[in-house]
Every structure is written in structure tokens, then in C-alpha cells.
Amino acid sequence: MYVEENLVFFNNSFEDKNELFDFMADVLEKEGYVTEEFREAIKIREENYPTGLKLTTMNVAIVHTEAIYSQTDKLVILKLGKPIVFNNIETLQPLEVDFIIGLILKDSEKHLQILKNVSQLLQSEEAIDSIKNTASHEELLKMMIKYFNEKRSLL
Amino acid sequence: MTKKIVIACGAGLATSTMILQKVDEYLKELGLKYTITQSQIYELDMYDGEADLFITSMRIDQSKYKTPILLGMPFLVGMNEDTLKEEIKQVLMK
Numbered sequence A: 001m002y003v004e005e006n007l008v009f010f011n012n013s014f015e016d017k018n019e020l021f022d023f024m025a026d027v028l029e030k031e032g033y034v035t036e037e038f039r040e041a042i043k044i045r046e047e048n049y050p051t052g053l054k055l056t057t058m059n060v061a062i063v064h065t066e067a068i069y070s071q072t073d074k075l076v077i078l079k080l081g082k083p084i085v086f087n088n089i090e091t092l093q094p095l096e097v098d099f100i101i102g103l104i105l106k107d108s109e110k111h112l113q114i115l116k117n118v119s120q121l122l123q124s125e126e127a128i129d130s131i132k133n134t135a136s137h138e139e140l141l142k143m144m145i146k147y148f149n150e151k152r153s154l155l
Numbered sequence B: 001m002t003k004k005i006v007i008a009c010g011a012g013l014a015t016s017t018m019i020l021q022k023v024d025e026y027l028k029e030l031g032l033k034y035t036i037t038q039s040q041i042y043e044l045d046m047y048d049g050e051a052d053l054f055i056t057s058m059r060i061d062q063s064k065y066k067t068p069i070l071l072g073m074p075f076l077v078g079m080n081e082d083t084l085k086e087e088i089k090q091v092l093m094k
Helices: A017-031 A038-048 A112-123 A125-132 A137-150 B014-030 B041-047 B073-077 B081-093
Strands: A008-012 A052-054 A059-064 A074-087 A094-104 B003-009 B034-040 B053-056 B069-071
Touching (some): A017 A094, A059 A112, A059 B014, A074 A137, A112 B014, A112 B073, B003 B014, B003 B041, B073 B081
Parallel strands (some): B003 B034
16 A cells, blocks of 8 residues: 555645655654665755646645665655745756655556556646645545555556 | 657656656657657766657756757646647657
């Protein structure tokens, strides 16, 4: 299962993206889902290759590292309490992001389907709007489980 | 002739895979013979001049490369996809 209750966060606030990455690394290390190097690797990677995406109604960052730092295939989901400044993946310009999808991906063959689902989520205005309108952790969790765990493919 | 397309992002993993899925679909539609390679942005030098098209997640300086570069962003966010498809077609079918 890609989505787990303890990897979905609602309304947390962080000063900046490094604070967010430390938070993610703490949770993921505790679960044994990433190696110790993950913490620095994700910060460096985001610095060199930003992952902020400007969507119609909400901006999203799809943060990830190289596969070697992942011990499993999971998604970390955060709907933030206040936006964090990332950079736009294409233009590198600053971009305020409200929703984070952390791609913890170990195996490049197996994760094709999950990437397809992430991609379809990003491209569905309806899905993005419903994420934007979620009002509780429970609601967000339910939606993410439905989206990523229950549907094999949305095609 | 077989067209060679290289799709590149930071890690050569997530973003390029998402772009690849869409490019693959479109090229099938066009009925071209093609190969797609996934790479990291810093590896593009290796393919420069040999590949017919680079599609990247991040804006990179075209003047450093002989191979034409297009941005894959529309395929990530689902906006302006038709414009990108038209550009891909123009590069590959010229």
C-alpha cells in the first residue's frame, strides 16, 4: 500500500522546505523507509532540481530523491497549514506550495503505476479541487487511500 | 528512420517517467518509429547531436546543445498539452 495513515499529514506548518524535509526524514527514518542519507539527499536534490508545479488552483511539489535512498515504495502526503516557498520545476522561479507529495520509490519498474496515478491526480482539476477543499486529516486520508491504494489504474 | 528521444529530469526517475508515459502515447499516435531513453539532466551531453529531441522537466540552455530541447511540463500538469504535441511533431517530422 502506497498510502499509510501515519504518512498523511493535515495542516502542519513549517518555516521553510528544509524544516519540512527534516520532518519527513524523521518520520521515514523511524519507520525504516529511507536510509540516513535521505535527509541530506532530498534537500540537495530539491536545491539542484526543484519540483514545484504550478497548477490551476493549487501549487504542488513532488519531492523525491534518487531511488538508492528509499527502502520501500510509499507516498508521503502533506496538505500544509501555510504555504512553503519552493521553486518551479521548469522556470526555477519561487513558487508557494500548499500540497506536498513525497515519492519514496525504490524500484523503477514497480513504481510506473504509482507515477501514472500521481500524474493523473495532478492533471485532474476535480481531484486537486477536492484536495484543496479537504477539512480534516481523516477526509484527506480517505481520499488518498481511495486514489492511490484502491484504484490500480485510473485509465 | 527511427527517431531518438531522450527524456531527462533531475534524478532520471520520477518526473521523466511521468513525461515519458505521455510522450510514448503520443508518438504511438503519430505512427513514428522511435526509441525513448530516460536520463538525468547532467547526462544529456552524452546524447547531444545524436538524439533527435530532448524533452526536459527543467528549462535548460538550448545554446549549449545541438539537439532541440522541449519542456515536458505540459505533460506533468495537463495544461497546454496540444501546443507541446504540435512542437514535438514539428521537430520529429521535419
